[in-house]
Amino acid sequence: MTQDELKKAAAIVALEYVPEGAVIGVGTGSTVNHFIDGLGTMRERIAGAVSSSEASSARLQALGIPLLDLNQITDLPVYVDGADEIDDSFAMIKGGGGALTREKIVAAVATRFICICDASKRVECLGVFPLPVEVLPMARAYVERELTRLGGRPVLREGFVTDNGNLILDVHGLRIADPRRLETDINQIVGVVANGLFAHRGADILLLATPGGVDRMVAQH
């Protein structure tokens, strides 16, 4: 199976977790695109979706799925999203697509975070994938210096502007032994909008696609 076929397999299993009549939180990325396509086939059975990016919003709208404003939602039973890395505690690095801030906001509101990914995303220790950090443009150089002080090597994502009008620094060279601590430390840097560590709010369910099938795992927290 190709990596894309594995992503699709995880996404299709995630459709089983979509409650009848509910608003669904929708992430961003190539794995989630398969999930959105699946949602399109069952659009009469859901109330609509809250999206984490302009790209996902466009795909949802093209399939006729109503988009809702997060500010009008009090009950979001599930949020479905991919990850760039996920560890044994279901802490993740996300933001490869640059949508980390909105992803974090929608995930914070959701009752259950369902992570869908192929087995290559499972790691023992987070940090081989460069950690994305969304930064206000005027703070870029200052935040770069502070991230270097934390032991990383920040690299500006060239030619990329987030949906919020900000920049992304991809931080290389971090071996993240304590994801919660680092998530908090980076959030303390003035000018950081959000960082791609999802450790305080990790996944609740992991649907991990392997060539042998999709493993369903539930977090122990």
Ligand SMILES: O=C(CO)[C@H](O)[C@H](O)COP(=O)(O)O
């Ligand atoms: O965090 C994300 C986007 O900001 C994605 O979930 C992550 O990059 C995984 O993407 P893909 O499903 O394309 O492998």
